[in-house]
Amino acid sequence: MRLDIEALRVLDVVIQEGSFAKAAAKLHKAQSAISYQIKKLEQQFDVPIFDRSSYRAELTPQGRALWQEGRQLLQQAIRIENLADHYSKGWEPTFELVIDGALPLEPVMRAMKALAEKEIPTKIQIKVEALGGVQMRFDQDEANMMLVVDYTPSPKLNAIPLPEVPMILVTSKDHCLAQQKEVDLNQLLNYVELTIHDTSELPTSKLDSLQFGGDKVFYLHGFDSKKTCLLMGLGYGWMPLSLIETELACGELVEVDYTSSRHAFTPKLVHSAELPLGKAGELILSEVLSEFEALSR
Amino acid sequence: MRLDIEALRVLDVVIQEGSFAKAAAKLHKAQSAISYQIKKLEQQFDVPIFDRSSYRAELTPQGRALWQEGRQLLQQAIRIENLADHYSKGWEPTFELVIDGALPLEPVMRAMKALAEKEIPTKIQIKVEALGGVQMRFDQDEANMMLVVDYTPSPKLNAIPLPEVPMILVTSKDHCLAQQKEVDLNQLLNYVELTIHDTSELPTSKLDSLQFGGDKVFYLHGFDSKKTCLLMGLGYGWMPLSLIETELACGELVEVDYTSSRHAFTPKLVHSAELPLGKAGELILSEVLSEFEALSR
DNA sequence: ATTACCCTATCAGTTAAATCGATGGAGATG
DNA sequence: CATCTCCATCGATTTAACTGATAGGGTAAT
Numbered sequence: 001m002r003l004d005i006e007a008l009r010v011l012d013v014v015i016q017e018g019s020f021a022k023a024a025a026k027l028h029k030a031q032s033a034i035s036y037q038i039k040k041l042e043q044q045f046d047v048p049i050f051d052r053s054s055y056r057a058e059l060t061p062q063g064r065a066l067w068q069e070g071r072q073l074l075q076q077a078i079r080i081e082n083l084a085d086h087y088s089k090g091w092e093p094t095f096e097l098v099i100d101g102a103l104p105l106e107p108v109m110r111a112m113k114a115l116a117e118k119e120i121p122t123k124i125q126i127k128v129e130a131l132g133g134v135q136m137r138f139d140q141d142e143a144n145m146m147l148v149v150d151y152t153p154s155p156k157l158n159a160i161p162l163p164e165v166p167m168i169l170v171t172s173k174d175h176c177l178a179q180q181k182e183v184d185l186n187q188l189l190n191y192v193e194l195t196i197h198d199t200s201e202l203p204t205s206k207l208d209s210l211q212f213g214g215d216k217v218f219y220l221h222g223f224d225s226k227k228t229c230l231l232m233g234l235g236y237g238w239m240p241l242s243l244i245e246t247e248l249a250c251g252e253l254v255e256v257d258y259t260s261s262r263h264a265f266t267p268k269l270v271h272s273a274e275l276p277l278g279k280a281g282e283l284i285l286s287e288v289l290s291e292f293e294a295l296s297r
Numbered sequence: 298m299r300l301d302i303e304a305l306r307v308l309d310v311v312i313q314e315g316s317f318a319k320a321a322a323k324l325h326k327a328q329s330a331i332s333y334q335i336k337k338l339e340q341q342f343d344v345p346i347f348d349r350s351s352y353r354a355e356l357t358p359q360g361r362a363l364w365q366e367g368r369q370l371l372q373q374a375i376r377i378e379n380l381a382d383h384y385s386k387g388w389e390p391t392f393e394l395v396i397d398g399a400l401p402l403e404p405v406m407r408a409m410k411a412l413a414e415k416e417i418p419t420k421i422q423i424k425v426e427a428l429g430g431v432q433m434r435f436d437q438d439e440a441n442m443m444l445v446v447d448y449t450p451s452p453k454l455n456a457i458p459l460p461e462v463p464m465i466l467v468t469s470k471d472h473c474l475a476q477q478k479e480v481d482l483n484q485l486l487n488y489v490e491l492t493i494h495d496t497s498e499l500p501t502s503k504l505d506s507l508q509f510g511g512d513k514v515f516y517l518h519g520f521d522s523k524k525t526c527l528l529m530g531l532g533y534g535w536m537p538l539s540l541i542e543t544e545l546a547c548g549e550l551v552e553v554d555y556t557s558s559r560h561a562f563t564p565k566l567v568h569s570a571e572l573p574l575g576k577a578g579e580l581i582l583s584e585v586l587s588e589f590e591a592l593s594r
Numbered sequence: 595a596t597t598a599c600c601c602t603a604t605c606a607g608t609t610a611a612a613t614c615g616a617t618g619g620a621g622a623t624g
Numbered sequence: 625c626a627t628c629t630c631c632a633t634c635g636a637t638t639t640a641a642c643t644g645a646t647a648g649g650g651t652a653a654t
Contacts, residue, residue, distance in 0.1 A: 065390035084342035093362035
C-alpha cells in the first residue's frame with residue numbers, strides 16, 4: 001500500500017481549481033510537483049486519471065470515480081486530525097460517569113443537556129448503579145468519575161462534596177399517615193415504604209441507611225416513579241425536597257409527623273486523584289455542581 | 298495535512314502484533330523505523346499514543362480512539378486501491394444502458410440478474426426510453442450502450458444485430474376479432490389497439506411503424522401490462538411470440554386473421570465505435586445476446 | 595543473583611522520494 | 625503573428641524514511 005494522502009489532496013485541488021498550474025499556485029508548490037504527483041497516482045493505480053489529449057487536462061471516468069472515493073478518504077483524514085487536535089488540547093476521548101441511583105437524576109440530566117449543547121468532542125457515558133454497585137462499576141470500568149452518597153475513601157480518590165440535598169419524609173394527603181400525629185417507628189412499619197431499588201446484582205454489603213426495615217417495601221427505579229406512587233397514596237417515603245415543593249405547597253403531599261422527618265445528605269463527585277480531569281471532566285464537574293446548587297436552594 | 302497512511306498502517310500493525318519489534322518483523326522494516334513512525338505520529342498529533350512507562354508500550358485512551366478512526370481510513374484506502382485495480386483491469390466505473398421500451402424487457406432483466414450474481418465492480422444504470430427518446434438519451438448521457446429497434450446509423454456507432462424477435466398480432470379468444478376471418482385494416486381500426494407508450498417528452502419525430510393509426514389506442518408501459526390487457530379482452534396488439542406461447546397453446550389468446558399478422562424485428566445493441574467496451578460492457582453484451590437468443594428460439 | 599532475552603530510544607549514515615527551477619512543445623487568445 | 629496558458633520532462637537539491645548499531649531498561653528462568 002503506497003497510497004499517499006497528499007497525492008489525493010493534490011488530485012482534489014487540481015480538479016477543484018481546474019488546472020495543474022492553478023493547483024500548484026494554491027498549494028504553494030511548483031507546477032512540476034503537481035505533474036509528478038498526478039503521474040505517480042496514475043502509475044500506482046495503473047489507471048489514466050486525466051486525459052491530456054486536449055488543451056486542458058480532463059478527468060477520465062475512472063479518474064472521477066477514484067476522486068470521489070478519495071474525497072471521502074480526505075474527509076476521514078480531516079476528521080482524525082480534528083480529533084487529535086481536541087485530544088492534544090485536553091479533551092478526553094471518552095468520559096464515563098457512574099451515578100448512584102438513589103440520587104435525583106434530574107440535575108445530572110440537565111447538566112448533560114447543557115453539555116450536549118456545547119458540542120463536546122468527548123463521548124460521554126453515564127451508568128446508573130446503586131449502593132455497592134456504584135463503586136464496583138467505577139473500579140471495574142475504570143470510569144472517570146462517580147456521583148455518590150457514600151463510598152470507601154482512598155488516597156487515590158478525590159472527592160468533591162456537593163451542596164446538601166434536603167430530604168423529607170412524605171406521604172399522600174389521602175394516606176392514613178397524613179392524619180396521624182407523632183408517628184413512631186412501629187406505626188411506620190405497618191405501611192408500605194417506597195424506596196429506590198438497588199441495581200447491583202451482588203448481595204448488598206451495606207444496607208441503605210435511610211431504609212426503615214419494614215416488611216412492606218416497594219422498590220422503585222427512580223424518584224419520578226417514587227413520586228407517582230406517593231401521589232397515588234401507595235405509601236410513604238423520602239423525597240428530595242426540591243422535587244416535591246409544588247406538591248407540598250398545594251397539599252397533595254404532606255410531611256409525615258415523624259421524629260426525624262427531615263434529613264439531608266451530601267452527594268460527592270469522586271474521581272481518581274492520580275490522573276487529573278480533562279476538559280470534559282472539568283466541564284461535567286462544574287455543570288453538575290451548578291445543577292446541584294440550584295437543587296439545594 | 299501531513300497525515301501519512303503508512304504511519305497509520307504501522308500503528309495498526311503495532312497494536313495488532315503487540316510490540317514495536319514484532320510489527321517491524323511483520324512489515325519487513327527495522328525496529329527503529331517503527332519507533333520513528335510512531336514518534337512522528339505522536340508529534341504530528343501532539344498526543345501520546347503509547348505509554349512507554351511499563352515494559353511493553355501500552356495504548357493510551359487517545360491512542361485507542363485515534364487508532365479506531367485510523368482503521369476506518371485504512372479501510373477506505375483499501376477500497377480505493379481495489380477500485381483502481383478493477384479499473385486497471387478494464388472494468389468501467391459505471392455503465393449506462395438505454396433500452397427502447399418497445400422491446401421486451403424480460404431478457405434484459407434476466408441478463409442483469411445474471412450479472413448481479415457475478416458481483417461486478419461496475420455500477421450499472423439502465424434507462425428505458427422509447428422511439429426517438431432512446432438515442433436522445435444515449436447521446437445526452439454519453440451512455441455506453443443502447444438496445445434499440447431503430448436508430449440513426451453513424452460511422453461513430455457500432456451496431457450488433459441480435460436475433461430476430463418474432464412478433465404476432467393477437468387478441469383474446471373472447472374478443473370479436475377472434476371470430477372474424479380475413480380482417481382488413483378498416484375493421485382493425487374499429488377496435489382498441491394496445492401499444493407501448495412513448496416515454497420521450499419531445500413530440501415524437503418518427504412514427505411507430507408498427508402502429509395502425511386508429512383512434513382507439515391504449516398506451517401501456519410494457520409488455521406485461523399489454524398482455525394483461527389482451528387477456529382481459531380489451532383489444533388487440535402486437536406481442537413477442539415468446540411471451541405468449543403458453544396462452545396461444547391453451548387458446549386464451551388467438552392470432553388475428555390479418556394479412557400480415559406476423560412480423561419480426563431485429564433489435565440491435567449499439568455502442569460507440571471509438572472507445573472499446575470494457576469488461577462490464579462485454580459481459581452485458583454477451584448476457585443480453587444469449588438472453589435474446591433464448592427468446593428467438 | 596546471574597544470564598539470556600526482549601522491549602524501545604537514539605544516533606549517524608544511506609537511500610529514496612518529493613520538490614524546485616528551467617526548458618520546450620502545443621493549443622488558445624487577441 | 626505574438627503572446628498566454630497549459631502540461632511534460634529533466635537535472636539538481638532538499639527532505640523524509642529507513643537501516644544498522646548501540647544503549648538503557650525490564651522480564652523470566654535458572
